[in-house]
Amino acid sequence: MATADTSEVNRKSEENPAAGCSCKSNNDVKEASTQTDTKVQGYGPRLSKVNLFTLLSLWMELFPKNKSQLTNGNKITQVCRFKTRITGLVVVQDRNVIGLHCSSAELHVGQIAVVKHGPRLKGCDLYFSRKPCSTCLKMIINAGVSRISYWPGDPELSLLLHAEGARGSGADAQAVPSCQEAALDAVAAERLKSNSRSHICILLQPLASCMQQFVEETSRRCDFLETVSGDDPCADAAELFGEQRRRSLEKFTGVFFVPDERRHRDLLAKMGLENFCMEPYFSSLRQHMRDLIGVLASVASSIPDLRQGYGFYLKDPAQVSRGPSQGLSQEIARHCIIQAGLLAYRTEDPKVGVGAVIWAEGKSGHCDGTGNMYLVGCGYNAYPVGSEYAEFPQMDDKQQDRRSRKYRYIIHAEQNALIFRSAEIKEDENTMLFVTKCPCDECVPLIRAAGIKQIYTTDLDSGKDKHDISYLRFDRLQGVQKFIWQRNSPAGCMSDPVIPQSLPNGCVQNHERETEEDLCCKRQRL
Numbered sequence: 421m422a423t424a425d426t427s428e429v430n431r432k433s434e435e436n437p438a439a440g441c442s443c444k445s446n447n448d449v450k451e452a453s454t455q456t457d458t459k460v461q462g463y464g465p466r467l468s469k470v471n472l473f474t475l476l477s478l479w480m481e482l483f484p485k486n487k488s489q490l491t492n493g494n495k496i497t498q499v500c501r502f503k504t505r506i507t508g509l510v511v512v513q514d515r516n517v518i519g520l521h522c523s524s525a526e527l528h529v530g531q532i533a534v535v536k537h538g539p540r541l542k543g544c545d546l547y548f549s550r551k552p553c554s555t556c557l558k559m560i561i562n563a564g565v566s567r568i569s570y571w572p573g574d575p576e577l578s579l580l581l582h583a584e585g586a587r588g589s590g591a592d593a594q595a596v597p598s599c600q601e602a603a604l605d606a607v608a609a610e611r612l613k614s615n616s617r618s619h620i621c622i623l624l625q626p627l628a629s630c631m632q633q634f635v636e637e638t639s640r641r642c643d644f645l646e647t648v649s650g651d652d653p654c655a656d657a658a659e660l661f662g663e664q665r666r667r668s669l670e671k672f673t674g675v676f677f678v679p680d681e682r683r684h685r686d687l688l689a690k691m692g693l694e695n696f697c698m699e700p701y702f703s704s705l706r707q708h709m710r711d712l713i714g715v716l717a718s719v720a721s722s723i724p725d726l727r728q729g730y731g732f733y734l735k736d737p738a739q740v741s742r743g744p745s746q747g748l749s750q751e752i753a754r755h756c757i758i759q760a761g762l763l764a765y766r767t768e769d770p771k772v773g774v775g776a777v778i779w780a781e782g783k784s785g786h787c788d789g790t791g792n793m794y795l796v797g798c799g800y801n802a803y804p805v806g807s808e809y810a811e812f813p814q815m816d817d818k819q820q821d822r823r824s825r826k827y828r829y830i831i832h833a834e835q836n837a838l839i840f841r842s843a844e845i846k847e848d849e850n851t852m853l854f855v856t857k858c859p860c861d862e863c864v865p866l867i868r869a870a871g872i873k874q875i876y877t878t879d880l881d882s883g884k885d886k887h888d889i890s891y892l893r894f895d896r897l898q899g900v901q902k903f904i905w906q907r908n909s910p911a912g913c914m915s916d917p918v919i920p921q922s923l924p925n926g927c928v929q930n931h932e933r934e935t936e937e938d939l940c941c942k943r944q945r946l
């Protein structure tokens with residue numbers, strides 16, 4: 421669809437979030453209308469699917485990279501002949517996420533999608549964290565994708581960086597040809613877009629005014645931060661969260677936002693988004709971008725980074741010898757649990773959102789920016805698909821009448837991740853579940869039977885029995901390695917944690933996924 425349609429769609433979506441999705445079914449209308457409703461008292465607002473997928477694409481752009489993928493110190497790869505920004509991608513089929521990817525040292529993320537999904541891309545919706553270059557666009561259009569949405573910042577083939585280089589002192593010999601290439605690519609991408617049957621557009625939906633505050637408050641009170649306060653009553657979890665959020669916000673704004681309005685307008689015009697350059701569309705677009713970046717910062721801050729001395733460590737260190745030889749690096753484990761944290765904001769539970777993501781380590785196929793890891797499935801706790809609002813009981817265990825309680829109706833996050841998984845769980849691979857709440861007694865046997873080898877979670881609820889839902893079996897679960905978010909030293913020695921290279925199994929290894937942050941942290945400690 422042509423760009424003119426895109427701005428029209430976006431304008432409509434500001435009036436009615438359903439319009440931006442070009443969705444017609446009742447389900448779609450129901451979903452879109454809950455985007456901005458706070459519903460009844462006690463309910464929080466939900467993220468729309470469109471915003472969730474957009475946020476996941478941004479987050480995937482930040483998937484921890486190994487050293488060879490961090491050239492030039494600014495997360496720019498040398499994919500093809502020209503400087504390219506790492507890009508995140510979410511592949512959605514029938515409204516379910518079937519792929520989470522990011523550019524690798526060798527391939528653009530659009531190319532990775534073609535390699536990984538091939539003909540399965542037909543009819544899919546793709547959410548990119550940057551406008552894909554023409555090399556990728558021509559292939560994914562030809563694959564017959566239904567919709568391509570991208571974040572309206574600097575595109576994959578960076579127009580900002582090249583412009584900067586060209587204006588600079590000439591230190592970068594590649595800058596001028598790259599600048600011309602980037603401009604040519606933008607023109608080609610536009611031509612492809614206007615002749616494409618795929619709908620290529622910006623799918624940002626305005627957040628409810630209370631959404632930012634809701635995400636901030638619930639993130640601050642999550643199980644992960646409660647563990648910190650539980651360990652040390654003097655620890656100020658709110659302050660820790662505030663500090664983490666400030667840092668995340670600064671970092672994400674630097675990566676995803678274009679602070680200079682003139683340059684942002686210029687960039688939008690080059691990407692064929694002239695309609696967004698006009699007021700009031702330009703200001704509201706920037707506000708939506710800022711709001712979503714704020715949500716991402718809050719969710720990411722709900723799991724403090726390793727500097728705080730916490731990470732995912734084996735509950736029972738004796739399990740090291742009984743499971744897959746190594747746990748993931750702390751950075752990747754944290755990244756995946758934050759993916760689950762984002763999914764939790766699609767919950768239909770009036771009180772508690774839970775998100776779950778299942779990843780596997782494949783035996784081959786290292787072309788993705790996620791290394792050999794591939795997505796198996798993801799989910800959040802919700803009532804059966806297609807159920808109408810308030811069709812099922814919603815009360816919790818404090819309600820005397822047990823018939824009014826929600827527990828027999830809500831499908832748990834892990835259950836949905838298994839039900840809607842897009843890949844099989846293979847016996848000979850390490851399949852890992854990341855879930856934001858301790859698995860309950862209903863889920864524990866499912867997880868084990870499904871062949872999950874490792875669980876990354878919090879055990880704050882472990883041992884609780886609320887009658888309609890209990891958490892007694894998790895502790896007894898055998899045959900699955902349990903990596904619990906906890907202080908890295910059992911002795912509580914936070915002043916000297918073995919942070920940057922520590923693996924969740926408690927081993928210390930010189931693993932290759934050491935990043936800038938790790939190195940910086942290490943330097944600070946020397």
Ligand SMILES: O=c1ccn([C@H]2C[C@H](O)[C@@H](COP(=O)(O)OP(=O)(O)OP(=O)(O)O)O2)c(=O)[nH]1
Pocket residue numbers: 769771772774800801802816817830831832833834857858859860863886889
């Ligand atoms: O493994 C699990 C466990 C629970 N849930 C979801 C199901 C339900 O939607 C919610 C129940 O959470 P909780 O046990 O906290 O019950 P509550 O009654 O909502 O909260 P409270 O702790 O105040 O009793 O969490 C999952 O998705 N996966």
